[in-house]
Structures are given as C-alpha cells and as structure tokens.
Amino acid sequence: MNDQSMVVNDNKGFWKKNSHNVPGRPSPKKSVFSSSSQSNANSSFQAYQASISDAWVIDDDEFCSPNVNISKKVAQSAALNVINNHKTKQFETSSSSRNSKVNESESSKIAKFNALLNLNLLNLEELRSLAWSGIPNQVRPDAWRLLAGYLPTSSERRQQVLERKRTEYWVFVKQYYDTDRDETYQDIYRQIHIDIPRMSPLMMLFQQKLVQEMFERILFIWAIRHPASGYVQGINDLVTPFFVVFLQEFLPVGTDLEQLDLSTLPKEQRDIIEADSFCCLSKFLDGIQDNYIFAQLGIQQKVNQLKDLIQRIDTNLHNHLLKHGVDYLQFSFRWMNNLLTREVPLRCSIRLWDTYLAESDDFAAFQLYVCAAFLLHWRQKLLRERDFQGLMLMLQNLPTSNWSDHDIGVLVAEAYRLKVAFADAPNHLSGSKTKR
Amino acid sequence: MGTREDEYDYLFKVVLIGDSGVGKSNLLSRFTRNEFNLESKSTIGVEFATRSIQVDQKTIKAQIWDTAGQERYRAITSAYYRGAVGALLVYDIAKHLTYENVERWLRELRDHADQNIVIMLVGNKSDLRHLRAVPADEAKTFAERNNLSFIETSALDSTNVETAFQNILTEIYRIVSMKQVPESPDYEGDVRPIRVEPTTSTSSFPSETAHDNLANVKKLCCNS
Numbered sequence: 001m002n003d004q005s006m007v008v009n010d011n012k013g014f015w016k017k018n019s020h021n022v023p024g025r026p027s028p029k030k031s032v033f034s035s036s037s038q039s040n041a042n043s044s045f046q047a048y049q050a051s052i053s054d055a056w057v058i059d060d061d062e063f064c065s066p067n068v069n070i071s072k073k074v075a076q077s078a079a080l081n082v083i084n085n086h087k088t089k090q091f092e093t094s095s096s097s098r099n100s101k102v103n104e105s106e107s108s109k110i111a112k113f114n115a116l117l118n119l120n121l122l123n124l125e126e127l128r129s130l131a132w133s134g135i136p137n138q139v140r141p142d143a144w145r146l147l148a149g150y151l152p153t154s155s156e157r158r159q160q161v162l163e164r165k166r167t168e169y170w171v172f173v174k175q176y177y178d179t180d181r182d183e184t185y186q187d188i189y190r191q192i193h194i195d196i197p198r199m200s201p202l203m204m205l206f207q208q209k210l211v212q213e214m215f216e217r218i219l220f221i222w223a224i225r226h227p228a229s230g231y232v233q234g235i236n237d238l239v240t241p242f243f244v245v246f247l248q249e250f251l252p253v254g255t256d257l258e259q260l261d262l263s264t265l266p267k268e269q270r271d272i273i274e275a276d277s278f279c280c281l282s283k284f285l286d287g288i289q290d291n292y293i294f295a296q297l298g299i300q301q302k303v304n305q306l307k308d309l310i311q312r313i314d315t316n317l318h319n320h321l322l323k324h325g326v327d328y329l330q331f332s333f334r335w336m337n338n339l340l341t342r343e344v345p346l347r348c349s350i351r352l353w354d355t356y357l358a359e360s361d362d363f364a365a366f367q368l369y370v371c372a373a374f375l376l377h378w379r380q381k382l383l384r385e386r387d388f389q390g391l392m393l394m395l396q397n398l399p400t401s402n403w404s405d406h407d408i409g410v411l412v413a414e415a416y417r418l419k420v421a422f423a424d425a426p427n428h429l430s431g432s433k434t435k436r
Numbered sequence: 437m438g439t440r441e442d443e444y445d446y447l448f449k450v451v452l453i454g455d456s457g458v459g460k461s462n463l464l465s466r467f468t469r470n471e472f473n474l475e476s477k478s479t480i481g482v483e484f485a486t487r488s489i490q491v492d493q494k495t496i497k498a499q500i501w502d503t504a505g506q507e508r509y510r511a512i513t514s515a516y517y518r519g520a521v522g523a524l525l526v527y528d529i530a531k532h533l534t535y536e537n538v539e540r541w542l543r544e545l546r547d548h549a550d551q552n553i554v555i556m557l558v559g560n561k562s563d564l565r566h567l568r569a570v571p572a573d574e575a576k577t578f579a580e581r582n583n584l585s586f587i588e589t590s591a592l593d594s595t596n597v598e599t600a601f602q603n604i605l606t607e608i609y610r611i612v613s614m615k616q617v618p619e620s621p622d623y624e625g626d627v628r629p630i631r632v633e634p635t636t637s638t639s640s641f642p643s644e645t646a647h648d649n650l651a652n653v654k655k656l657c658c659n660s
Contacts, residue, residue, distance in 0.1 A: 191506060194457040198476060198477055198478060199478075200477075201474070201477065230508070232506065233478045233504060233506045233508070233509070234478070296508065296511065299512075329515070330484070334481050337481065342480065389484075393484070393486075
C-alpha cells in the first residue's frame with residue numbers, strides 16, 4: 001500500500017521523464033536509444049551505423065563476407081521462411097481449436113519471431129523487445145543464441161560462426177578435460193563432480209551418466225577459462241536452462257523429458273547441445289562474474305542494494321523483517337547466486353531466462369529488481385509470520401511449485417516497474433526513508 | 437521480544453560446517469524432519485532449520501545453520517559463526533581429504549566464532565563400512581587432543597544422529613546452566629555466559645568478517 005501511494009504521487013514526474021516507456025517493456029535506456037535512432041534513421045548515418053554496429057564487432061571474427069548482392073541462397077531462404085511461417089501458423093491453428101485465441105496470439109508471436117530471425121540482418125533491439133515478454137518454445141533456441149551474442153546478427157554468417165565456436169569448444173575439451181589435470185584443476189573437478197549428481201535429484205534425465213558428463217565438461221571448461229572466479233556451487237544450476245532448451249530443439253514437440261534416454265540421441269546432436277550450452281553460458285555469465293569472485297562481492301553488494309530498495313519501497317515489510325532479526329543475506333544470497341533457479345520450477349527459470357537474456361548487459365542490475373519483486377510478491381504471507389523461525393522457513397521454501405510462465409511474466413513486469421521508478425530516480429522517493 | 441508461539445527455556449544457535457558433500461544437510465534434515473535424500477541439492481550460502489529437545493525438564497530450542505562447504509562461500513558462511521554456541525564439524529569417514537581439512541575448519545572457527553564455542557567432531561556416513569578411509573580411533577585421538585567431543589553418525593540409517601545433537605546441546609546446556617548468572621547480564625573476567633540472545637532480538641548484518649572493504653555494510657560492534 002505504501003509503495004502504491006508513493007508511485008501514484010510521483011506518477012507525473014515518472015511519465016514525463018520516461019515518456020517512451022511502458023511497464024513491461026525493456027529497459028528505458030535502450031528504448032530511448034532505439035526510438036531516437038528510429039526517428040533519425042533516414043538522416044543520421046551515425047544512428048544507422050550504431051544500429052548495425054553489432055554486425056561487425058561480433059567477437060573475434062576476422063572476416064566478414066561482403067553482403068551486397070542478394071544471393072540466390074538468401075532469396076531462397078527468404079522464400080522458405082515465408083512458407084515455413086505459413087506452415088507453422090496453419091499447424092498451430094488447426095491443431096487446437098479449443099484455445100484458439102491463445103494459440104492465435106502464440107502463433108502470431110512465433111511468426112513475428114520467425115520474421116525477425118530470418119532477416120538477413122537481424123535487428124537485435126527488436127528481438128530483445130520481442131523476447132523480453134517471453135519466447136515461444138519453437139523459436140527459443142535460436143533466439144537465445146542471438147540474444148546471448150553467440151550468434152551474429154547477419155544470418156549469412158551464422159552457420160559458419162556456429163561451426164567455428166563448436167569446434168573451438170571441443171578443442172578446449174581436448175586440451176583441458178581429456179588430459180591429465182594438475183592439482184588446482186583437480187580441486188575444481190572434484191567440486192564439480194560432487195555437485196553434478198545432486199543437481200536436480202528428482203529429474204531422471206539428470207541422473208544419466210551421459211548428461212552428467214556433459215555438465216561436467218561444460219562447467220570444468222568454463223571454470224578453467226575463468227580463473228578469477230572458477231567454479232562456484234550454483235553455477236551448475238545456471239547451465240540447466242540452456243541445456244534443456246538446446247536439447248528440446250532436437251526432440252519432437254511435447255517429448256517428456258522425464259522419459260528421455262539421452263543415448264538415443266545421435267552423438268552429433270549431443271555435441272551440439274553441449275557446445276551451445278557452454279557458449280551461451282559463457283556469454284551469459286560474463287555480465288555477472290563479480291558474483292562469483294572472492295568473497296562474492298557482487299552478491300554482497302546486491303544484497304545491500306536489495307535491503308535499501310525494500311526499505312524505500314515497503315517500509316512495513318522491511319521493518320517486519322528487521323524486527324524479527326531476519327537478515328537479507330540469509331535468504332536473498334541464494335536468489336542472487338542462483339538467479340532464482342532454486343526458488344522457481346525449471347520451466348519458470350527458462351521463461352525467466354528469456355527476459356534475462358533480453359536484458360542483455362543490464363541483466364545484472366535488473367536481477368536486483370526481480371529479487372525485490374519476488375520478495376514483495378510474498379509480503380502478505382510474510383507479514384503474517386510472527387517470528388524469525390516462521391519467516392526464515394518460509395523464505396527458504398517459497399510455494400512456487402505451481403507457478404507458470406504467467407507468474408514469471410507478472411514478476412518481471414513488476415520488476416521493470418520498480419526499476420523505472422527507483423533505479424532511474426534514486427532520490428525522488430527519499431521522503432519515504434523516514435521511518436514511522 | 438514479544439510474541440513467540442513456541443515456548444522454550446534456552447535457545448542455542450548451532451552451526452554445521454565441514455567440506456562439501458560430507459552430509460551436513462542430511463544430518464540436519466534427519467534431525468529436524470527425520471528425512472534423508474540420497475542426492476540432496478548442494479547448499480547455497482546457508483540454510484536454516486530448528487528443533488526443540490528436552491534436557492532436565494528444560495526445553496532447549498536448537499537453531500541450526502547449515503552452511504555451504506565450498507571454500508568460495510567461506511566469507512559468507514563465516515558470518516554465521518557469530519553468536520553460535522555450538523558447532524558440528526562434519527567429515528566423511530569414506531573420504532580422507534574431508535578429514536584432513538578438519539584442521540582448516542577449526543582454524544575458521546577460531547578466527548570467526550566465539551572462543552567458548554562447543555565443538556563436536558562428527559564422522560558421517562558410518563554406514564559406508566566397506567569404504568572407510570578414516571579409522572574411528574584416529575579421529576577420536578585427534579578430537580581428544582583438540583578438546584572436541586567426537587561421534588560417528590549415519591544420516592542415511594539414522595545411527596547416532598539424534599545422539600550427536602542431543603549430546604552437543606546437553607553439553608552446551610551444562611556449561612550455560614553452570615556459568616550463567618541469570619540475574620545480572622553484566623559479567624566480568626574470563627567467565628563469559630555462553631547463552632545467546634534469541635536470534636529474533638539481534639539484528640545482525642555480517643560485517644566484521646573478511647570483507648571490511650565493502651561499502652554500505654553497516655558496522656556493528658562485535659558481540660563481546
């Protein structure tokens with residue numbers, strides 16, 4: 001209640017300041033940028049250059065294929081896309097008449113994605129704003145590869161980059177994993193080896209040796225290539241969404257993961273799943289490496305920020321936690337360390353990843369607001385708890401087992417609202433700091 | 437400190453420490469909920485659980501903090517040693533390395549915990565007889581030399597889990613009931629009351645540990 005009135009009081013300033021933004025859309029900075037670049041698109045070469053700059057700076061590519069003439073291949077692929085779009089649309093609408101309305105919007109979303117993904121030169125900003133509110137399963141793997149910056153925006157170069165990156169990964173494996181490891185590497189390996197079997201103990205898929213070995217290699221190579229942090233418990237959980245999404249790419253729609261025997265998949269496909277999971281994980285973790293360095297300073301800082309934020313947004317809840325001796329670190333450390341993967345079901349983590357990946361470089365900052373929104377979501381229940389024990393036990397085990405994509409949609413929308421209201425105007429609610 | 441639904445005479449904070457994968461979380465779940473998971477998820481940071489037991493017709497409430505075993509978490513977890521009156525230092529009898537690291541864990545406690553903390557050395561997974569790598573005698577001798585109590589447990593088949601917690605809580609209780617001067621909370625000299633305030637009354641933010649360089653961390657006086 002407190003927070004609502006605050007926001008209402010400030011609505012004018014809020015809307016004036018961020019006139020381009022609507023809650024539920026990606027970060028304000030980006031939208032401002034894209035809208036300004038749109039309006040100047042015809043006049044400003046700089047804006048144009050900026051909008052396509054990522055086509056050239058992607059990674060360590062030494063050469064870019066000249067892309068002037070429309071090749072036969074491109075024309076063909078464009079035609080194929082159109083056909084495919086129609087196909088998927090038809091399939092979607094004909095397959096289910098019951099939820100036709102839902103499916104219609106879903107299929108039109110898929111069509112939008114396909115149209116974007118198949119452009120010769122992808123507009124990453126557009127993809128981000130489309131992906132932010134959730135990506136349909138069918139197009140998720142490619143969308144994630146692009147959002148993570150693993151795939152280049154130029155569609156012609158994608159296959160070539162994919163092949164090179166995948167090969168690169170297997171060279172790492174050969175170099176570091178398949179050889180004798182020295183003592184420091186051995187420690188890393190030991191920790192990973194302890195953690196993998198107990199990662200998702202209730203899912204049979206993750207009990208398969210083949211799957212566990214894939215995770216081991218991914219994590220080991222990542223740790224070796226990031227010596228400042230190395231492997232930290234919990235990073236294993238961050239591989240899972242990537243793994244599952246890239247796995248599903250090779251499975252018929254609706255395959256039950258619980259029943260899947262991974263050895264039935266051809267080795268080439270398994271290798272792709274593994275290499276792509278590694279590459280996307282690497283890009284993904286780049287933005288939050290300070291979470292995992294010595295003393296985990298990134299997390300400690302964010303925990304403090306969360307505390308300050310809640311104090312400003314919801315004094316009642318903050319004081320309630322304080323009064324009963326609940327320290328933010330005690331419950332939110334895991335939220336930050338594992339990006340909420342331990343708090344919500346896997347399917348929800350995947351949906352959450354859509355938004356995280358769409359946030360791109362800003363996702364580290366955004367995650368703070370997701371945590372804040374998550375905490376505030378439970379405020380009524382928490383306020384009813386009367387002691388430390390009750391609060392802690394609840395916070396450690398929040399009832400999200402029946403959460404769906406919808407709940408995550410609401411969560412990130414709320415997080416976005418908080419971010420706009422608080423991050424961009426750190427002092428405009430300073431009045432609320434005065435305690436009652 | 438107002439409302440508490442369950443009444444108790446003493447509240448003791450106990451920490452579970454030791455290497456990754458030795459079974460700390462399962463000892464805790466066995467003791468507090470009588471549950472065991474063959475593959476329980478790794479603990480991230482710290483986790484909390486509680487249970488009350490009776491000693492001498494007194495209700496003793498144990499507030500137990502389970503900590504992550506990986507070294508990287510040390511800065512976070514050591515903050516939880518503060519105010520703890522007991523520690524279960526756990527190793528895996530089938531993994532010698534986890535026993536070798538016991539010394540390092542003792543050092544951790546010496547650096548971060550109350551000097552009067554009661555420490556129990558716990559050799560877990562005693563059901564793995566055929567894989568035993570640490571002789572019970574050796575651990576027992578080590579414990580005696582370092583003034584620790586010692587017990588072997590199996591969270592899997594429940595052996596000694598109850599006893600382990602019962603023993604350490606009783607030991608703490610004996611010390612507290614002997615040393616404590618209930619009427620005067622102020623004390624002098626080298627006798628320190630070991631009883632902790634109910635955790636609900638202390639708002640503690642870990643700051644005095646390894647990360648003084650952190651901005652925004654409220655400085656709190658240590659609890660001496």
